[in-house]
Amino acid sequence: MTAPTTSELLLLWDQQRPRSRQRTLGWSDVGVCRRRAGYRMRGIEPTNPSASMQAVLGTAIHDAVAGAIEVVANGSYDTELEVTFAGVVGHLDRFHEPSGMLIDVKSTSSRWLEHVKMHGPDDAHKMQIAGYGAALVKAGRDVKRVRIDYIARDTGEEYNWPTVEGAPFSSVWVREALAWIAQVRDTDFDMLPRDFMPDSAFCRSCPFRDPCWDGYSEDRETFAVLFTENPDAGAWADELWQAREAKKQAAAAEKRAAGALEAIRPIGGTGRIVAGERTLDFRANGLYFVSNTTQPQPAVGYDETEST
Ligand code: SF4
Incomplete structure (x- = not known):
């Protein structure tokens, strides 16, 4: 023991x-x-x-x-x-x-x-x-x-x-x-x-x-239980189709916006730039957002978890 x-x-x-x-x-x-x-x-x-x-x-x-x-x-x-x-x-x-x-x-x-x-x-x-x-x-x-x-x-x-x-x-x-x-x-x-x-x-x-999550078998994805609740393969196929289309559109929009913002990349290639209400962090490996805790935030009444 x-x-x-x-x-x-x-x-x-x-x-x-x-x-x-x-x-x-x-x-x-x-x-x-x-x-x-x-x-x-x-x-x-x-x-x-x-x-x-x-x-x-x-x-x-x-x-x-x-x-x-x-x-x-x-x-x-x-x-x-x-x-x-x-x-x-x-x-x-x-x-x-x-x-x-x-x-x-x-x-x-x-x-x-x-x-x-x-x-x-x-x-x-x-x-x-x-x-x-x-x-x-x-x-x-x-x-x-x-x-x-x-x-x-x-x-x-x-x-x-x-x-x-x-x-x-x-x-x-x-x-x-x-x-x-x-x-x-x-x-x-x-x-x-x-x-x-x-x-x-x-x-x-x-x-x-x-x-x-009852109803799934060990040899399948846990999510398969959702199918037992709604056994409509066509509806799930439609949802998957729409999700992939939305993903493609989001990827294209991201590429477009990030590309446009290259116009304001700082001399030297890296650094932070305030753009509207957001702060951008231009790095050698990409473009990131910076949390800006000094920005005013609304009271309770403003608008996710992993916290306890
Ligand atoms: S958190 Fe919600 S979705 Fe997850 S197992 Fe519990 S009841 Fe189900």
């Missing part, structure tokens, strides 16, 4: 945490996968251990933040508060009563952090913090601003969205979240879309993976 590995121990621990054994829709499910939310809303028993090492590392960061607050800022924050809004329970990370700032912490990879810096947070992250804010307001708390602190697990880099001052709390994303919840609730379960691919990090750690 061999002693369990460190990751095996951590995953077992994660599976036994109360949040991993959750049976109902929580704010951390809102805006993520409509089918998973459907399982939750219908009270269906999870079938797969939902733990992932990313989730364990995310939990460790949250625990460290809570411990740090206790040591250096005890009394000025409410941390790990359980809140309920619209019948959905969640656990907010911290609320700073004196400034009215609500802060959510997300751990992510540095690769995904670059995506967030360039495109903004996932809708799900904005819906979550909006739900926590609405729950606090309903409880009589004065929520003035919200902020999401992203921390890259691999590099330690932190990015505060939209800035360290946060954004004014707005009801726009509360309405978006409520509309999302209502849509899942009012849709026949079999019609709820699977919002992720079976090989994605979300599906691999989903507590409903087996029933969700």
Whole structure:
């Protein structure tokens, strides 16, 4: 008999945490996968251990933040508060009563952090913090601003969205979240879309993976289960045809735009150029976009995941 590995121990621990054994829709499910939310809303028993090492590392960061607050800022924050809004329970990370700032912490990879810096947070992250804010307001708390602190697990880099001052709390994303919840609730379960691919990090750690992707055989692609639900080969062939046509058109448009922009390539061949609202990075091996965190970003109400 061999002693369990460190990751095996951590995953077992994660599976036994109360949040991993959750049976109902929580704010951390809102805006993520409509089918998973459907399982939750219908009270269906999870079938797969939902733990992932990313989730364990995310939990460790949250625990460290809570411990740090206790040591250096005890009394000025409410941390790990359980809140309920619209019948959905969640656990907010911290609320700073004196400034009215609500802060959510997300751990992510540095690769995904670059995506967030360039495109903004996932809708799900904005819906979550909006739900926590609405729950606090309903409880009589004065929520003035919200902020999401992203921390890259691999590099330690932190990015505060939209800035360290946060954004004014707005009801726009509360309405978006409520509309999302209502849509899942009012849709026949079999019609709820699977919002992720079976090989994605979300599906691999989903507590409903087996029933969700049930029906495929080991000798075929997991996606083949989609055919058992809609055995219309012509429709799938049309979809494939259209996807390939769109891909061809996108490739042609990319070539055209990148070619035109060669006109402003800096003398010397490399360097950054601001073009409209974007910053271009001309490199020897191609043309890239640069995330520009100094650009003004709208409040919650502005417009993806791999973060915990
Ligand atoms: S396995 Fe994937 S698609 Fe299915 S419910 Fe879970 S996250 Fe959604």
